[in-house]
Amino acid sequence: MLGKTSEYAIRALVYVYIQNLEGKRPGFKEIAKKIDSPEQFTAKVLQNLTRAKLISSMKGRGGGFFFDHPATPLTLYEIIRVVEGEVFFSKCGFGLKRCDSENPCPLHEDYSPVREGFLKAVKNQTIQALANKINERKAVLTRL
């Protein structure tokens, strides 16, 4: 469903958020280690998230990644949109160039509720909520 890039992005942001709560600004090496992702690639992903203003960064000694406005909910939808592009949420499950309820592909009736369910889930779910689950030991960020 999601590409690795989106997966790393979400996991990384959750980790950064959790560390920020404790007043820390983790760097990409630490982040990659904690979310079990390739170090340099994770650096690139974080760089793109920074460019897209989903997160901020400081260079130099004591630098790292952090949220400017940690209290503002950041939905998974916004992250996926930045990483995968808006079309990700509207593509026809059958591969047709245009497909809607007026002119459906034969799979439209079954597929569009699934797609809507996914959209709803990622629009309602936030980095903050996921971080809470981690902190409450109701879920984990990594598993080897």
Next chain:
Amino acid sequence: MLGKTSEYAIRALVYVYIQNLEGKRPGFKEIAKKIDSPEQFTAKVLQNLTRAKLISSMKGRGGGFFFDHPATPLTLYEIIRVVEGEVFFSKCGFGLKRCDSENPCPLHEDYSPVREGFLKAVKNQTIQALANKINERKAVLTRL
């Protein structure tokens, strides 16, 4: 969601099924043209479906692709399983190596219903049912 290969596979099988109903055995060139897919790549996809016994083929003059048992329902699930592999249906939406209700990722609760919805849809939907929609003009196979 699905890769192009699965999309072409499903569209091609629907077209073959419809043609078979009229006593014809289309070749890959005709199929590719009718489902708007790249000719040679479609040949490869059909070759794989034939190897996997989802469809049969005849070489030589008058040859082409056809179903041995057109009446036996062929679910999209079986096609996707062959093309994408079984893991396609169980991958964690968060990217964890292992993830289930016992040891969930933070997204599990929201994502697994979506994944189950998709699984249910493709297990209930068949090539025959999709072909019927096409024949009844309730859906289309291609749109440019």
Next chain:
DNA sequence: ATATAAAAAGACATGTATATCTTTTTATAA
């Protein structure tokens, strides 16, 4: 000022999905 630690940037490498081209095999028709 200088050394250090960190992200940013650019170049490069690998892998996988997607796509094309050419040759071979095989069934049928003439």
Next chain:
DNA sequence: TTATAAAAAGATATACATGTCTTTTTATAT
């Protein structure tokens, strides 16, 4: 039995996602 039409097979090409390495920029501490 020869020509033809079709799928199968193999080799190659392209695009994009994923991953790594090296250099540059920048902030901080000494």
